[in-house]
Amino acid sequence: MSKAQKMKSPASTSALRLGLCCQFAEQPIKFRTTTATALAKLPRREQLSRLAELGSANAESLLAALRFCAAHGIGSFRIISPILPIKTHPKVGYRVEELPGADEIVAQFCRCGEFARAQGIRTGFHPDQFDVLNSPDADIVARSIADIESQAEIADWTNADTVNIHGGGGYGDKSAALERFRRNLDLLSPRARSCLTVENDDKTFSPSDLLPLCRSEGVPLVYDAHHHRCLPDELNLEQATVAACATWNREPLFHLSSPLEGWSGPKPERHHDYIDPKDFPAVWRGQALTVEVEAKAKELAVNRLRCYLQGAE
Numbered sequence: 166m167s168k169a170q171k172m173k174s175p176a177s178t179s180a181l182r183l184g185l186c187c188q189f190a191e192q193p194i195k196f197r198t199t200t201a202t203a204l205a206k207l208p209r210r211e212q213l214s215r216l217a218e219l220g221s222a223n224a225e226s227l228l229a230a231l232r233f234c235a236a237h238g239i240g241s242f243r244i245i246s247p248i249l250p251i252k253t254h255p256k257v258g259y260r261v262e263e264l265p266g267a268d269e270i271v272a273q274f275c276r277c278g279e280f281a282r283a284q285g286i287r288t289g290f291h292p293d294q295f296d297v298l299n300s301p302d303a304d305i306v307a308r309s310i311a312d313i314e315s316q317a318e319i320a321d322w323t324n325a326d327t328v329n330i331h332g333g334g335g336y337g338d339k340s341a342a343l344e345r346f347r348r349n350l351d352l353l354s355p356r357a358r359s360c361l362t363v364e365n366d367d368k369t370f371s372p373s374d375l376l377p378l379c380r381s382e383g384v385p386l387v388y389d390a391h392h393h394r395c396l397p398d399e400l401n402l403e404q405a406t407v408a409a410c411a412t413w414n415r416e417p418l419f420h421l422s423s424p425l426e427g428w429s430g431p432k433p434e435r436h437h438d439y440i441d442p443k444d445f446p447a448v449w450r451g452q453a454l455t456v457e458v459e460a461k462a463k464e465l466a467v468n469r470l471r472c473y474l475q476g477a478e
Contacts, residue, residue, distance in 0.1 A: 184241030184457035198250040204257040210352040215298050217264040223248045224273035234286050240330045241287040241455045253311040278324035289327035290316040299333035299346035317357035329387050332370035362387045367395035367434045372405045379412040382403040386412045389420035395434045403448050420461040441471045
């Protein structure tokens, strides 16, 4: 049984689980980071000591974030990608085992995973846009693999079941680009492959572009309804929802956001602080879904959307 299948249902009257992404707007819960430039000025021993301090502090913040979610009916939390800062950097990166107090740091993250499991809170990762599995540049692919593997390692500790990436670039030939994506999946470890998901984007790959790969390779599709409106294909929202759900062997994960300046604005791909209730798909209501709320107002946006949905039931 997978980690996702073991998760409890969210604490709500609906099967729908709303997710908070990475940060907080008002809560005093912060995640700390550093830069390669700052670390490079330190001797290696001091670098590792500083990184251990940051990793431990971020594990504490993650537990605080999960406790907030449990107390406020938020069923999912996206863990910030650099929760172990610059872990895969080519010059100042590190293996967790190198950090002073590594066992206790890992134990802290494992306690986060145990809490999330007990409370029925789903966790996951979303590496940044620089992780590109289908790049024609072997060095970029190697760095992307390293990032995905690193996040899959932390996912093991935190009971996370998704490491979600975009399809990547089209590079003038989308079919060839998707074939590279398919081939490079074989470079991933079984652990990373088991939690990898792929998301339709607003510039290159629509749901219908990605669905054949998802079906053939067993990679779940994270359906982003906002991106789909920005980059439409022959599927309508209801058809894309059904098709995306069919790629999952566990609870599907979707994304939702609203455009900053409206759908007729100059850049509809930019995210608003909140979700316009009209943008919440009616077909998603009552379904066993995780919907990550990609809104700049963070926990305030999740709460406002939850209140709207509860009032509409």
